[in-house]
Amino acid sequence: MELKSGLSPNKxxxxxxTHFFHDKVVEYCQRPFASVEEMNEELIARWNSVVHRDGIVFHLGDFCFGKPDNWNYILDRLKGRIFLVLGNHDTRHINEEIASRFECVAIQMRLHVNGQKIYLHHFPFLSYGGDNHGTWQLFGHIHSNQQESNIIDKHRLSMLLPSQYDVGVDNNNYTPVSYRQVEEIIKKRKP
Known part of the structure; x- marks a missing residue:
């Protein structure tokens, strides 16, 4: 899917x-929560503290675990219009009813925001039309964090291009990251 117009960089x-309702992710990723319930509530609070009602959120996969009631409980409480790029866990838990709650559900997306080309996928790719074409690649999956203590495929992080960024909650204080924040991060990395 490709979106080109009507996307305000400030929204x-x-x-x-996020792995809502995934009881093992707290332990696996050493998240600072006492329970999955505490994690769910804190992720919702942090999301709603930055996303406006008229905001647009691109969620790059592994949104929620469990039955439709779990998904509905979370979706009913989150601000913004949500576009979902499917992660490896989503395909096991999502159905048509839940998919209809999102603005769009896709395997990958390409955006044009303020003249900037952006490729969205759950997984980081070494070949996506990157630096030499000015495209950013935003991804998740690897659960990187500032301490780099519990990262899937940690040894591969050195292969990423400066125009690639992990937007996962573990890497961003359990909070969605704005377009402007990503823009600043990538600008600082460019030679």
């Missing part, structure tokens, strides 16, 4: 790997 956020 866009990105996130990934």
């Amino acid at each position: 866009i956020w990105f996130t990934s790997d």
Whole structure:
């Protein structure tokens, strides 16, 4: 899917790997929560603290675990219009009813925001039309964090291009990251 017009850079956020209702993710990723219930509530609070009602959120996969009631409980409480790029866990848990709650559900997306080309996928790719074409690639999946203590495929992080960024909650203080924040991060990385 490709979106080109009508996207205001001041109303866009990105996130990934919320894993709502996934009771093992707290332990696996060493998240600072006492329970999955506490994690769910804190992720919702942090999301709603930055995303406006008229905001647009691109969630890059692994949104929620469990039955439709779990998904509905979360979706009923989150601000913004949500576009979902499917992650490896989503395909096991999403159905048509839940998919209809999102603005769009896709395997990948390409955006044009303020002249900037952006490629969205759950997984990081080494070949996506990157730096030499000016395209950013935003991704999740690897659960990177500032301490780099519990990262899937940690050894591969050194291969990423400066125009790639992990928008997952573990890497962004459990909060969606704005377009402007990503823009600043990538500008600082460019030579």
